[in-house]
Amino acid sequence: MASLITIPARQGKAITLRRGQHIKVINTHGQQVIDTWAFNRADLTECLSMEHSRASLSRIIARVGDSMVTNHRRPILTIVEDTSPGIHDTLIAACDRYRYELLGCTTHHDNCTDNLVAGMAALGLTPPKTPSPWNLFMNIPVQAVGGLSIRQAIECPSRGAPLVVLGAPLVIDADEFKPAAGATLRDVLSEICRQIRRTNQTTR
């Protein structure tokens, strides 16, 4: 049963996804960056890892059908659908109180690192650290000489709110992950993507 959760400005939300479930991340106003984390609920030290995902993908930006992996190199989120321009940064750290202090804030300023803690606290969980986030919709072009230009959010498309559909933790809930005889991990992932797409079409 699909439910809509609105993330208030400058806040965060955490939810539990089970294997085979998916989440649709809608960028309502088109230009908001969404810092995204995923943890193995049974062992919070295993989490979505940008550095392991880049190594797994041999790219710095995942495409539809790609799976992001954990620090244990297991797929945890797959991009099933993407109606945005498809730019989701994997390089930039989450904002935190220290960043805002450097910017001159002398009082508390909401930030993604604290939002992660608060969001998980609502589920009774405490993240053991702040992993590097997956910055959905964030555009950080990498220049040929290795420089980065920080452009924040993607350009807003002219029609509709861009969205990304992320497939649920694919192996995390499994007691033991074994592809069917003869099937590769890629076969399993694309079958799950197909099933999610089918569910999506019937629930729209």
Ligand SMILES: [Zn+2]
């Ligand atoms: Zn932030």
